[in-house]
Amino acid sequence: MILQKAGIKMNIYKSTKKIILNILHDNFKNLNKEIDIKITCEQPKKQKFGDVSTNVILVVSKMFNIEKKVLSEVLIKNILKNKIFKKVNYVDPGFLNINFSNPFWSDFFKKIYLNKLNYGFSNIGKNKKINIEFLSANPTGPLHIGHLRGAIFGDVLAKLLSKNGFNVTKEYYVNDLGVQVDNLAFTIDHHISNFTNKKDITLSEKMYKGEYLKKIAYDFFQNPPFDYKNFEKLKEYAVNSNMELIKKDLDSIGVSFNKYISEKNNHKMGLLQEVIEKLEKNNDIYFGSLEKPKSKNELGWKPIKQLLFRSSKYGDKSDRVVKKSNGDWTYFASDIAYHYNKVSRGYDEIINIWGADHAGYIDRVKASLNALGYQNTVFTVKLCQIVNLIDKKKVIKMSKRSGNFVLVSEILPKIGKDVLRFFMLTRKNDAHLDFDLEKCLNETNENPSFYVQYAYARISSLKKIAKQKNIKFDESHLPSIKKLVSNEELNIIREISLWPKIIESSVAFKEPHRIVYYLIELSGKFHAYWSLGKSNSNFKILSEDNSELTQARLLLLEMVQSVIRNGLEILTVSVKEKM
């Protein structure tokens, strides 16, 4: 294969870059090999600029003060020595536009065909251990729409990373401690009392609304496992019951976790004391009062002496309270302990997925890790912006107070897991997302998951017909690929050649939405190609009079399918053989 000889790997743009850099070093011996030469090799938007475009002349002539003319002559001559290239053009102000040769494309195609199950994925992670914590919804009720984005984003990011050689742990932090759990148990207790005394006393202000709690209480009442006046046990019971509801919802949207970490358990192990002591030793904990925050007016604020963490020393804007004036630890204190625990379990990177309203929290957690001596662990936070639920062109307001939440279990049966997941990923995580119910129910281009699945299903139907007609297109027919010379077909191959790059950047930026957009793009190229055969019989995929071309085309579509399958697998969206 000419590819191996030429040093071409799956990402042909990266490989081309390497080839060019080697030519530079071979021909300009005085270039310092240590210096990073930052050139780009990309597929240009316009096809007329070639298959790969590089700014090498521009960059190198400036960096090393070499004349553009000399550079381009040497580069063009040497690039063309390599049989995988067909054409190189110099364009002002210093680009080289390069075309691959036809044998290259068919060889490249052959290579990815033989690798199709893994095509695009790499071992970039080198088995690095990553902990990704997401969702961590409070165990006070089932999941609602507001939870969905973080849950799906986290799940997909984890899948993306693990498919690329990272050793990923998906973690759920259960806040089974504190005021909210007390209130939860009070609510259950209240309901059980009502059942027991056959009364219907209304809930107090603090208690949680929601029929599901009544049901939990009723189940308890019918078959009590212990005396409900045992408050500690009742709290545990309440948390467990709600976690069961949450797990059921998670299961229904295809999200799973490897680990559930209990806050209460962390406390039992004495983590909090351990961490505070460590910080105290470094003089990072002190007793004092904070400056008045800007948000408060003069009247509403009094300085109070309390236990503080010196987080401003580590890049935070202000020091932070770890112990309330009533003697309770703050949530932040507990979180320091939790993150300390996470890091000490030996991860190379900790990823947290939070709602955008927690942005202000990042610096203090970072500060605490630095103070504890973990500057080497990468700590990343990905923020998810709010999702607006839209129905019939109107935003549906949800509020915690009124208990007015649209539950996952209400909405899922209508639209299904696949559409839900796909839709939630059609935006960058830090951009607002309008979750439009009408669009989800649409069976048109407005609903991109159908568009992609439809492309897959169309190919499946072709394969079925080919089978009936006894047209074979297995590995032994790979040589027929050289028949794919039309612009339309090379266009699809070019699009397929971008796949590894898309994965790479999705991993690098931790942005799964890039995959979604790519799949839509690829599907679009396929649909266009398919429709070509409608008006021009030369482009009918199953042409009976030219079996070799037919086989080549079927192999091409097989590749389109496997890229779509690989992509949807990351998203955990199913493929459909028939629609």
Add this chain to the structure above:
RNA sequence: GUCCUCGUAGCUCAGCUGGAUAGAGCAUCUGCCUUCUAAGCAGAGGGUCGCAAGUUCGAAUCUUGCCGAGGACGCCA
């Protein structure tokens, strides 16, 4: 007041770690089903990339300032 995120076509949004004439869907208009799935395709119109400077051969992309939207800002979790 300080900090964070965002501002791209009438609407909803992409824009590949600075590249060439800024892209898609919806909506509007025009075509395409006797033949491989029309849940589709082809074409047209529609943009001072919030505004203004700066860096650069080159800026939607980087920097600064302003305008606008959303969010965060001591003992909530």
